Amino acid sequence: MVKLYHTHELSPKQCSSMLVQTIDAPLPLVWSLVKKFDKPQCYKNFISSCTLLSGDGGVGSIREVTLVSGFPGKKSIERFDFLDDEMHVCVFSVVNADHSFLNFKSTITLEEEEEEEEEDGGKVLSSTGKSTVAIESYVVDFPENSCKDDTCEVTDNILRWQLRSLAWVAENMAISGVSSLDLKKT
Secondary structure: OHHHHHHHHOOOOOOEEEEEEEOOHHHHHHHHOOOOOOHHHHHHEEEEEEEEEOOOOOHHHHHHHHOOOOOOOEEEEEEEEEEOOOEEEEEEEEEEEEEOOOOOOOOEEEEEEEEEEEEOOOOEEOOOOOOEEEEEEEEEEEOOOOHHHHHHHHHHHHHHHHHHHHHHHHHHHHHHHOOOOOHOOO
16 A cells, blocks of 8 residues: 555655554544545644535545644645545645645555454454554655755644544544544534
């Protein structure tokens, strides 16, 4: 999965990284959050609102996200590039923005975590019974007034925060007995 979806070719002015987050919630629940292109604010705390500019929220749709105050920028126009419900892969790109994350492309994959055996032969399970591993990688141009390392560090911090927020939302939903997110009602 990593080699197939998280290996990126880079131009000399781009950087890339990959982050991993284990989520103490079942994969179908986490996937119901990740694949909602039209409702990223359900777990991405730096987004205050999202409006679909074209499409129905499926692949090819374009959204405008409004960022919370304090973020270096106000808006981002993003395209839903790829979705695979069987392999749990979601890809989107920033196509226009007033922030410095130009030509940003994100790929997130989800996998069910394997049970681990303890030394005494017992099984280690999460409190909800199953865990999900979220892997997010990206490619982004680094601005002329910045360097590769600084751009990757800032981007990694934002995505790490976003993945922790995804974990928090999904884990709380799992503890509450919610099996998926039906955002059409909200």
